[in-house]
Amino acid sequence: MNTDIQARASRFNVFPATEYDQYVAGHSQATPYHSSAWLQATESAYGHTCWLITVHHNGSLCGVLPLVKVKSPIGAGSLVSLPFCDLGGVLADNAEIRERLIAEAKALARTNRIKIMETRESGAALETEQTTDALPAHTKVRMLCELPENSEALFKSYKPKLRSQIRKAQKNGLRAELLTEPDAVNLFYDVFSQNMRRLGSPVHSLQWFKDLKAAYGDHLLISVVFQGDKPVGAGIVLLGGKQACIPWASTLEEFNRLAPNMLLYWTLLSHVCDLGYTLFDFGRSTLGEGTYRFKKQWGAEPYRLVWTEYHSGEQNPTGLDTSGNGATRASRLRPVIENIWRRLPLPFANWLGPKLRRYITL
Structure with a gap:
């Protein structure tokens, strides 16, 4: 890896918010959730600790990963990018910077003895045929409408x-x-x-x-x-x-x-x-269900939601469907x-x- 690249983890409240927000504003994959305002409200309203993983190259910011340490009544909690919404995750200039951000986030989790880190990102648009039998039941998607x-x-x-x-x-x-x-x-x-x-x-x-x-x-x-x-x-x-x-x-x-x-x-x-x-994000929906059809009538199209969990540093897709025994038990209790x-x-x-x-x- 390029030795001129410097990665670090900083508490949100000590990193220059202006520098962070300027980078977010200029990145094509950024969402309104990436704003420092989301982290600010998360800390002030709920007392969760917010972190910024950043990478600088020759003094210039070239990648960010906002994370929130969500407390748990039992255990060390989790690191999430970002909680209470559908999206967050890495913003980076290239794949190498992305790898450095993820590696630094894993190191932060190990230092704080946090076993689970989760990133929530947007994927590609789904083809029409993928919205029916090709995907599992209860698949969650992001609904986007061009204006x-x-x-x-x-x-x-x-x-x-x-x-x-x-x-x-x-x-x-x-x-x-x-x-x-x-x-x-x-x-x-x-x-x-x-x-x-x-x-x-x-x-x-x-x-x-x-x-x-x-x-x-x-x-x-x-x-x-x-x-x-x-x-x-x-x-x-x-x-x-x-x-x-x-x-x-x-x-x-x-x-x-x-x-x-x-x-x-x-x-x-x-x-x-x-x-x-020019783009309106209607948020998360389950394929084929009522909210999905409601958003589709306004011109919204489904995009993949890529949510990835890292358990003790090992990548594991969360699977945004409700298959599996644990999910089945939860679905029975939920009503x-x-x-x-x-x-x-x-x-x-x-x-x-x-x-x-x-x-x-x-």
Whole structure:
């Protein structure tokens, strides 16, 4: 290997964030999640330790790997790039730099006696025939949509049925607002926390979203759909480079007949399109399931998600499907746990959820 290449592991809070963000902004594979803002919020909201693996060549930054040491109530936890989202992983100038970053990350894991390191990266687009019988059931994919020059062209690209569904929400008296002030997080969380309890899943803390908004600033957009003065739908979009991604969106089930989700997504898509963003990341979905079909109707196409675990330094694909005995046992227990969670009073669910959610890296 080139001896002029210097690799090191640094605590996130001591590495120059400006240098890191400048490199991320100039890398073609970067996502909004790679921003230092994600690491900043992860540390401040949940107290996890964040690391940066970096490589310099002749003094210039030429590769980065952001990692979060996710604590565990039992054991040493894990190193993840990145937790609470679909993506993260290596950004490097070339394959040699990539190898150095992974090697340094393994060394960091050994030093801290952490047995599991995980990277989450995007792969190639799936061919049409690969989205049916060629892939295992429950395969997870990233749904990406290329955006045209403006929202008018985007609307014209939709099928008549989709256009009518967007208009339906408006005819039903719903209105959507794009909000930038920090207090908008409370409106989002009101909808989001109710929906997560309905789904039977522990919710992120309100502080997590407040810290994300503080860290991302104008690069975090919040859209809220109202019926009168009541929030019935809400979503968050993160911006970076020419890419926009939507990690969270929720609607209240009792209002779904009014199509708030259609107005919510259209409001965000049209806005980022007119801002000049060229790619919209709808996030992770399971092939063939409801959310996959919902995102596909907006023009999104599936891309592989390459999640790789390193157990004590040895590479092991995580396999983003639910095959295997352990997964089968978990799938059997899941409906029981979800049913119990749905019965919790909302204030209690919102208190208990974040205490568990901070350890769940998905």
